[in-house]
Amino acid sequence: xxxxxxxxxxxxxxxxxxxxxxxxxxxxxxxxxxxxxxxxxxxxxxxxxxxxxxxxxxxxxxxxxxxxxxxxxxxxxxxxxxxxxxxxxxxxxxxxxxxxxxxxxxxxxxxxxxxxxxxxxxxxxxxxxxxxxxxxxxxxxxxxxxxxxxxxxxxxxxxxxxxxxxxxxxxxxxxxxxxxxxxxxxxxxxxxxxxxxxxxxxxxxxxxxxxxxxxxxxxxxxxxxxxxxxxxxxxxxxxxxxxxxxxxxxxxxxxxxx
Amino acid sequence: xxxxxxxxxxxxxxxxxxxxxxxxxxxxxxxxxxxxxxxxxxxxxxxxxxxxxxxxxxxxxxxxxxxxxxxxxxxxxxxxxxxxxxxxxxxxxxxxxxxxxxxxxxxxxxxxxxxxxxxxxxxxxxxxxxxxxxxxxxxxxxxxxxxxxxxxxxxxxxxxxxxxxxxxxxxxxxxxxxxxxxxxxxxxxxxxxxxxxxxxx
Numbered sequence: 001x002x003x004x005x006x007x008x009x010x011x012x013x014x015x016x017x018x019x020x021x022x023x024x025x026x027x028x029x030x031x032x033x034x035x036x037x038x039x040x041x042x043x044x045x046x047x048x049x050x051x052x053x054x055x056x057x058x059x060x061x062x063x064x065x066x067x068x069x070x071x072x073x074x075x076x077x078x079x080x081x082x083x084x085x086x087x088x089x090x091x092x093x094x095x096x097x098x099x100x101x102x103x104x105x106x107x108x109x110x111x112x113x114x115x116x117x118x119x120x121x122x123x124x125x126x127x128x129x130x131x132x133x134x135x136x137x138x139x140x141x142x143x144x145x146x147x148x149x150x151x152x153x154x155x156x157x158x159x160x161x162x163x164x165x166x167x168x169x170x171x172x173x174x175x176x177x178x179x180x181x182x183x184x185x186x187x188x189x190x191x192x193x194x195x196x197x198x199x200x201x202x203x204x205x206x207x208x209x210x211x212x213x214x215x216x217x218x219x220x221x222x223x224x225x226x227x228x229x230x231x232x233x234x235x236x237x238x239x240x241x242x243x244x245x246x247x248x249x250x251x252x253x254x255x256x257x258x
Numbered sequence: 259x260x261x262x263x264x265x266x267x268x269x270x271x272x273x274x275x276x277x278x279x280x281x282x283x284x285x286x287x288x289x290x291x292x293x294x295x296x297x298x299x300x301x302x303x304x305x306x307x308x309x310x311x312x313x314x315x316x317x318x319x320x321x322x323x324x325x326x327x328x329x330x331x332x333x334x335x336x337x338x339x340x341x342x343x344x345x346x347x348x349x350x351x352x353x354x355x356x357x358x359x360x361x362x363x364x365x366x367x368x369x370x371x372x373x374x375x376x377x378x379x380x381x382x383x384x385x386x387x388x389x390x391x392x393x394x395x396x397x398x399x400x401x402x403x404x405x406x407x408x409x410x411x412x413x414x415x416x417x418x419x420x421x422x423x424x425x426x427x428x429x430x431x432x433x434x435x436x437x438x439x440x441x442x443x444x445x446x447x448x449x450x451x452x453x454x455x456x457x458x459x
Contacts, residue, residue, distance in 0.1 A: 006331055007332075035386075070335075071335060074388055077398060081391065081401070082389055084406070085402055087411070112388065112389045116335075116387055116388070119334070119335070119338070120335060123335075127329070127330050127334055132331070151274055151323065152326070152327070154278040155277070156327065158279060158281075159285050159327070162286050163282075165286075166289055166293070180294060184297070188294075191290060191291070191296065191433065192436060194294075195283075195286060195287055195290055195303070196437060199286075199307070200440075200441075203276075203445060206272060206276055207448060210271045210275045214271055218271055
């Protein structure tokens with residue numbers, strides 16, 4: 001059985017129980033305010049701290065580190081490249097191994113790091129504490145077409161199925177003498193015989209799946225109902241309005257400050 | 259044969275079922291590229307096939323859903339690049355509809371156009387997020403060389419992205435084309451807007 005495709009971590013705190021729409025609203029606020037409305041470093045840093053606190057409270061902070069892995073490498077290279085070469089560099093800050101890092105470049109790199117961390121942590125809060133199926137259901141409740149809700153949840157099921165075929169196709173083609181190691185051209189040539197069978201079989205399956213759906217009334221008109229009903233809690237509404245008020249206040253602050 | 263309009267927003271059930279599979283093909287392509295240690299991503303083959311089969315709108319939706327699912331399950335930064343995937347789906351869909359992908363050489367040309375479009379859309383995102391870098395070693399080395407020699411950030415960033423995208427997108431479109439031409443005819447017709455399945459009753 002293929003592993004379910006999700007980053008969701010099972011835990012029992014209020015963050016997990018929150019309406020996914022509130023977390024989506026938080027992402028919107030955490031991006032709009034530090035990027036567009038109040039573009040200062042400390043604003044971004046404040047949102048980073050806020051996201052970290054929520055992640056800590058939800059007991060998923062340890063899972064953030066592997067998510068940051070790839071971005072972390074780029075951030076290090078940003079500090080090096082901008083610190084050394086940024087066009088506006090004037091004031092030397094530090095000297096390491098004969099290379100001069102400039103203050104302007106390092107500050108710009110700091111701004112970028114704060115922005116990236118801000119976005120990453122806000123999204124991490126959503127993906128680590130929300131079951132994808134819950135997110136899709138609440139989107140459908142807020143007006144997303146149920147047909148598209150099906151497309152999203154079906155993708156979460158189809159992808160692990162297709163991924164599980166990868167190993168057996170690799171073995172099957174190797175046993176027929178396909179070279180999968182060696183120089184670049186050899187490996188490139190092996191790509192088509194490997195991906196071909198997965199694509200063919202999964203596209204042929206779509207025909208059957210479409211028929212199976214039709215037989216079960218997928219295109220039927222009429223109101224769709226939900227298997228699980230979820231009432232929105234007082235906390236959901238309080239946080240939702242808090243976020244909206246914060247957004248309005250920050251726009252007001254923008255006009256006062258600038 | 260009267261084809262459906264390129265911009266139709268009415269989706270038959272087979273087309274809706276195609277979208278998750280397109281996303282799955284993207285995942286599998288990426289996985290095989292990693293297993294074979296290829297210096298390419300090859301993570302948009304499914305989006306390109308969906309565009310060839312069902313036009314720009316379905317291609318764009320496949321691209322967007324690909325990045326949403328990838329963001330939810332692998333790397334949250336991928337949400338941001340949904341725009342690039344949408345642009346790839348639209349470009350291939352329009353060119354395929356106009357009959358621009360009829361042989362291998364034309365597929366190469368489409369690959370070049372797709373690479374150009376992808377780089378144009380990705381560059382502002384790269385500049386906002388990464389100060390213009392892409393995270394690819396070769397591209398970033400070029401970027402560092404260019405800004406150290408006084409080339410403007412936007413141009414350096416565009417070239418950084420283009421160097422990475424050109425081989426990747428050309429290879430992607432070629433592979434998608436080779437798969438597309440070997441698909442059984444009845445399967446292709448199912449996605450061209452002929453709603454045979456819905457007329458069963």
